Amino acid sequence: MASIMQAPARKLSPAAFAVAGLALFFLLLPGTLLAAEPQAAIEAAWWVWVLLLFVFSFILGIFAVLAGVGGGVLFVPIVSSFFPFHLDYVRGAGLMVALSGAISAGSPLMRKGLADLKLGLPMALVGSVSSIVGAMVGLALPAQTVQLLLGIVIVFIATIMFLSGKSGYPEVKVPDALSKALHISGIYYEESIKKDVSWQVHRTPLSLIFFLMIGFIGGMFGLGAGFANVPVFNLLMGVPLKVSVATSGLVLSINGAAAAWVYMFKGAMLPLIAVPSIAGMMLGSKIGAKLLTRVNTGSVRIIVVSMLAVAGIRSLLKGFGI
Template structure:
């Protein structure tokens, strides 16, 4: 039964991507009415939403390499849309996660401050590099995506990491909290350590978010859980919530520079939000690890394609 569900999902994933993959590289000659590409984009983002939730991977990290490699839109507009996709998904998820005490405001405030500040730097750097030559961005995006794939494959989250003792910053911002573990009904108290090292990690998160328009949730979780020692549930939820803070500064910059095209951004935001809703309902019925590996495979393919596009192949 499970095998047949997975097979159907696998077939769907590849059928969703195959039209754009087949059309890649020949988009200029392909005669399609104006609504053709936005419609394909809507369905693609819908499936990104479905599979992103099931795989535990944010929409932005899938959207930017796929849309910039397989669609005719310029990478500047794709990155602007990527930021709004991540922002929209994060805003939709935040109320529930905060109410349940899974996302922590006290943990998000300092981390998002560092990331959002460097997202401004990243946004300008990205727009400047793209103005010099879009291939610089396309190529470095390809390399970044391939690195992300390896991080996703080899970084193993820890359910409840051992936290030794917090440092000055942990005390200053009182980074701790309590949540109820639904599977056991027990209250879990948590705090974090190595906060300074974690904050340095968020410098990179912010830069990547600004340069490439990626949500960077994949990196947030790794920093919060593996470096700072937050329980994995807190790390995942706080990461989802913090994206709405991190990406808002860079999103304003892309919007002010005119890099937000409603014909791309609106269908993509609506598509991914609808998809994420369906994905969260399907989640209990599938094996997330198998879906995750499939999505990582697609991501790797998109990274390679992005790199090839940068070299004009």
């Protein structure tokens, strides 16, 4: 494809700004008012928290799909800010949320040629090693330091999400030597234009370094790294957007599986917390996918970026002990 398609301009509704404002107000309430502090939380029955976690993950699942972000990146900062669970278990559950979502969506995307194994495997290989290291570092650091770093990362992600563009069909005139040697290229059938779209990539060595860093961050904070995988595939390597999104899921399913073992062996994986999170997020994602054509995704994206920014600020404040 020769042309570069920018994402269409989105119509933003005033309601989105209102909801985002409301979200900001509630998210900035002191933790004690929301009974999110551990001391207050112990008062509530366990099943109330588990049920709330399921409902919350379900809603996050809907928003994640509508906003075009992975579930893990929303799950960890928000749940760690507003639920009584220690950040260790939230990160463990966050990895499982991202991994399960990618696994459940993976098969049809691979059959359609959207998720590409040859593109994803080299990136997953470097990313899985660094995600294991990231998980080990994250669980070794003091919780307050991790909370602070999480806040910084989340605010950074929110900023990137707000500013970054997308390219539907980037143009790659000359593939790099490594991608040529590995035959990393492909063709998929684009239903919207009823045509085959062929693609090739460039800047593969640089991208491998990026995936190394992304894997580390994903493992350290228990985030699904779709927020970073997709721009690297799409904007850096020149992979079509749909292929980037689908292959990102393949990469994070492998990276997440690698890092999850560190959490399991360190006792940071609690089925009581992880399972309702996975179930809620998966059900929510299915509903979100059905709503996708009927909802103004631009408005939803504003809400989600606002929530992410505020959750990041709360993480920062918690990290500073405020």
